[in-house]
Amino acid sequence: MDQQEIQKKIDELITQSETVIEEVFARRLKELLYMVSDIYRKYTVKGKDPSYTDLNKYNRLQKELELIKKTLNADYRAVVKTLESAQETIYIQNYLMAAYLLEMTAEEDMGFSLPSMETIQEAILSPIEFLTLPKVMENHRNELIRRIHIEITQGFIAGEGYANIAQRLQKALGFSQKKARLVARTEGGRTRSISSEAVAEQASKHTKLGKVWMSSLDLRVRMSHRALDGKKADAEGYFHYKGLKAKAPLLWGNAPMDIQCRCDVLYTVNGMLPQYRRGRNYMDEDYQKKLKERVNKYMDEGKTFLQAFKKADKEIKPPSKVFDYVTYDDWKDKFATAK
Template identity: 55%
Template sequence: MDQLEINDQLDKIMAQTESDIEKLFAKRLKSILAQMSTMYFKLSHKGQEPSWTDVNKYNRFQQEMKRIAQQLDGDYRKLILEITKSHQTLYVEKYLMMAYLFSMSNAEELGFQIPSESMIQTALINPVEYLTIPKIFEFHRRELIRKLNIEIAQSLQQGLGYSDLAYRIQQVMGFSRKKAILVARTEGGRVRSTADLQIEEDIRGKVNLDKAWMSSLDLRVRSSHRKLDGQKADAEGYFHHLGLKAKGPHMWGVANMDIQCRCTVIYLVEGKYPEYRRGRDYMDVGYQRKLANRIEKYMADEDLTYKQALKKARKELQPPSTVIPFVNYKDWKREFVA
């Protein structure tokens, strides 16, 4: 296991959460469209679309909107619970996997402890009150209900057919779905960075720990984060960009630096990349020196990102064979949490 593999596993947890959000919105869209279809069928007359007068008679329209609002209330409560549960898993797994990695690559006991309930809750709560998940989703819920109310009312007033109404509803629901995924992804990244900071705090003074910013590989990475790629943190653990500073991704306190960021940090213990696998001494001084030199060379000569250079160097360099008592992560975790 190495830090890139840890990030891949955490990405899978986040991907499952995003899939669950997709399913929740798809289910509610199907329900709303079925409700509107039934209303159109009941109120249509001789092949004519329902008139606004018919729909609004006996307070029918308000009753339909009330049903939709009640359904969305339940959906957003479920959404908050699911995302919170996912972020708890992200925090605990990130902490434990990094603790395992550092413990296995260090000769001395580092004194890691199981994250407490208060530690987890503190990590999950955004320090900015109006950016907490319940606050954000309460605003999103009200906005979604308002937009659905407007689109449905305007469609009926204009005498549009069911297919046109369905298209408008799909557009509104699709936009809200994307916003929900964006919130989950951004807050999930912040939680992962918070776990990193807790690890740093727990081993401070016990080992010489450095960290470097690592951007994603694709072309969607914002230019500011491309410039940060490979930057080492200062003595206080901060990264710097145009007068701003942060201890990790999602911690700049500026929307255009934090929202939907997919960057991570990579740690070096005593100047080495901590890794642990059977039969290879990944902490060998000579191997680590060659690895660091090769990374710098590729970044300078081939204009690769930090992550690209690291992956390429690892493919080309093999650490020396050695006999290492192997403890896999599952066995280590079972004993650690016992």
């Protein structure tokens, strides 16, 4: 296991929460379109589409809009519940895998214990009242309700047919779905960083830890994060950029630096990059020296830290070593027996 494998597994958990959000919005769009088609079915007279005046009689349209509001309230409660559950899963899974990797690499019991649910919930709660997950999603919900009301009302006032109003709703729901997915990815990444920092705080009591900023591989990385790529944290564990500081990605407290960030932190143990696999000595000093030299060489050629590390890791192989190998599942079992 290495830190890239942990990152990949956590990314899969984040993607799962995004998939649930897509399903919620797809179902809501389907039901909204059915509702609009039902309006046309009930109030079309002699082939003439219902007018806004017709629908305003007896508060017909208002009743339909109130029903939409109720269903969207339920949808967003489901989305918030999904994201909160995902955050808890991401925190504990990342915590256990990172703790396992550092303990096995350092070959030392670092005194890790299973975090309580109260500890997890307190850790992932945003310190800014208006940026808590329920508050953020409440604002998104209110914005979507307002936009749906506007699109439907304006469509009927303009005398548009079903196809045009359906197109309006599809666009409104698609925009809100993207925003909800953005929240899911941002909150998932923030939770991973908070969990990793909790692991690092405990591990640093037993070994010397360092941190290196690791940007994503593609060209979508913002310039500020590309500038941070490969940079080491200071003695207090902070990364710095133009007067801002953070201990990990998505912890800047600054929207342009945090939103949809896909960066991660690479931890070092006594100056060496931790990896742990059966039959290989990844902490061999000669191997680590050659690996660092090769990483630096590829970074000098313009590659990101992650690109350089992946390429060097394929080329530089650690020596064999005979030792008692502890699997992640076996190591994790000690927390189950400790309950």
